Amino acid sequence: MVSSTGIRRASLAAAALASVFLLSACAPGTSPVENFPGLPEAEHGESGHETGGDESALQAQWLELGGKLAVTTFGSSTCPVVGTDIKVLKPAGEGNTVEIVVPEPDATTPCTMDYVPHTTVFWTPMNVTTTEKLTVLLGDEKFVLPIK
Structure with missing residues (x-):
């Protein structure tokens, strides 16, 4: 016969294991969510350039209230x-x-020698915030995204 202590321990272990799986499923991945030719749809005109120029080879903007980052x-x-x-x-x-x-x-x-935009969208990593400026680096390019 199985004791109630053994059942309780097994139940607690199962609950702990389920919690680990649920929490890991909530963490956004680091791979792109999508990528496409062209620019992302602007959210309320939000997009800023570190230098203010439109000739930058890198742009970034928050999407879905900061849940995603379009580069x-x-x-x-x-x-x-x-x-x-x-x-x-x-x-x-x-x-x-x-x-x-x-x-x-x-x-x-x-x-080809054309010059066109291409966008890659990522989930916003859990360790960054929209309440501070976000610096985005890609090779030698740097873009500072304003606070959301």
Whole structure:
């Protein structure tokens, strides 16, 4: 016969395991949610440039009230720069900085000489906040996103 203490322990272990799975399912992934040619739809005209110029090769904006981050690069339409991962370099309170990881371009692939936007959308990482400026790094490019 199984004691009530054994049943209680098994129940607590099962509840703890279920909690771990539920909490890990809530954490956003670091891979892109989507990517597409063109610009994202602006939310209330929110988008800012660190330098104020429109010629930047990198732009970023909050989407869905800060739940997602859209990163737009400009370049060849046949060889777009597409982010494959987002890494938190400095969490909120310590710099609020992310890096967009992109693969090395294939030097043997011919690319057109046009200059068009391409957008990659990521879930906003849990370690950053919309209540501080967010610095987005992609290669040598830097973009500071204003407070949401």
